[in-house]
Amino acid sequence: MASDMTAQILDSLSKSDAPLLSNEAYPSIPSLNIKSALDRLGSRQMIEYETLEKDVVVLTPEGEEIANNGSHEAKVFAAVVAALDGLKISDLPGIVGKDNAKVGQGNCFKRGWIKKDNDKLRATQESIVDETREQLLTVQRTQTLDDSKALADLKRRKLVSLSKDIHYKFSKGPKYAKEFVKEETDLTPEMIASGAWKTVQLKPYNFNAKGAHTPSGALHPLNKVRSEFRNIFFEMGFTEMPTNRFVETGFWNFDALFVPQQHPARDLQDTFYIADPLTADPPREDPANDPHLPKAAKPLDYQKYWDNVHDVHEKGKFGSIGYRYPWNADESLRLVLRTHTTSISAYMLHKLAADPRPARLFSIDRVFRNEAVDATHLAEFHQIEGVIADFGLTLGGLIGFMEVFFAKMGIHQLRFKPAYNPYTEPSMEIFGYHEGLGKWVEIGNSGMFRPEMLESMGIPKNMQVYGWGLSLERPTMIKYGVSNIRELLGHKVDLGFIESNPAVRLEKE
Ligand SMILES: N[C@@H](Cc1ccccc1)C(=O)O
Secondary structure, eight states, rough: OHHHHHHHHHHHHHOOSEEEEEHHHHHSOOOHHHHHHHHHHHHHTTTEEEEEEEEEEEHHHHHHHHHHHOOOOHHHHHHHHHHOOOGGGGGGGHHHHHHHHHHHHHHHHHHHHHEEEEEEEEEESSOOOOHHHHHHHHHHHHSOOOOHHHHHHHHHHTSEEEEEEEEEEEEEEOOOOSOOOOBSSSSSSSHHHGGGGGGGOOOOOOTTTTOOOOOOOOHHHHHHHHHHHHHHHHHTTTTEOOOOOOOEEEHHHHHGGOOOOOOOSEEETTTHHHHEEOOOOOSSSTTOOOSSOOOOSSOOOOHHHHHHHHHHTOOTTTTTOOOOOOOHHHHBEEEEEESSSHHHHHHHHHHHHHHHHOEEOOOOOOOEOOOBBBBTTTTTEEEEEEEEETTTOOOHHHHHHHHHHHHHTOOOOOOEEEEEEOOOOOEEEEEETTTTTTTTEEEEEEOOOOOOOHHHHHHHEEEEEEEEESSSSHHHHHHHHHHOEEEEESTTTOHHHHHHHHOOOOOOO
């Protein structure tokens, strides 16, 4: 025990003013035990010590066996000499054992100690020097061997191995005492009352001790990455959109975004529809008393907006020829779990139309898709979405903005690929070069919202709106090295993973 060890060390030193060596004083005590006692005494200046490290050669169990009983070849030689008229080769294993026979015979031939005579082995000399054994005995005694060639040979034959011998040279320190006084860890009212505080030994603080782990709540990695993204948006002058509605009408999720009613995204296999209630009212003025909803600068004409959406789909408007299909109002009133937060962007932009002025908006929240769940897809995930409305915006501006935005996440090389969204034209997929992964990864989708969408709301022709979106899970998985999305979100998440992960920085590493 460590406390016995401290007493032992103090006792040894009481008999000696000269420094002592731990390997001599306590040859059989593991150096780890000695060290912890030395540290304990050293921190109180009762002793001083230094660590001595030495490379030593030690025998392996096989080397040990040879040092004690002789080498394979010596055993074989002895057996051959003992047989007066040569030894039958087939008898050898029975006498010296299978292993000795195999290795020993070869070595005897190599050294010229024996020769083959038909099926017999005969000795060529009367005696031999068992050099291997001599060398091993030297190693056993001195823990080293001067003949480096021989040493290398023993190592190759796995008869010896190199190891480090650690021991300590210790001597009395300035506060040496024969007894280790019990130290108080707390100053108590009793000590103060009795005056004992003047004489008690207080235990020194151990500033190197790690604090006890206190179980506590921890932020989910997704929340940590989310707050990094929020900071980027705030830094760039964006305000956050109110995303507190998971259920939307088809109108806001699709029709307002010029997604035709036959679009495959609206199919049951892609979108979750609400069964009860099945439908909602057509868009109308928000309740005035809800503090969470954004206020439009002036009352909006919802009937006109509804009619515009109807017309732009069915027969075209604002210079567009439309989709030319019979637009169904009921389809637009069906309730869905929102499939993207672009429904919120549409809602916010139509509020902006009451008083069109430059705006920068963002949101980060949950969306739902009727996906087959696998390692990279869940039926619910989070979308990061940004919108910039301004006069005279061009595609070049969107590309330039994306470069600044993604650079803040540590992605400095971007590529843009033409894409298609029903609500943006042109549309671009964004690829970023991921330094950590060393490859191009798809990081987002973007575009300029279509006039069919914007003008139906009343956004003037000379105002353009950029929009882009990306998933929150993707960068989080890359950042935390998670390859299965189910480890990040849902009922399979390991709380230990959540607790032990550090705060996130989005810079490249
Ligand atoms: N809604 C798109 C993202 C996006 C938003 C705005 C404009 C363009 C694209 C998506 O689901 O991926």
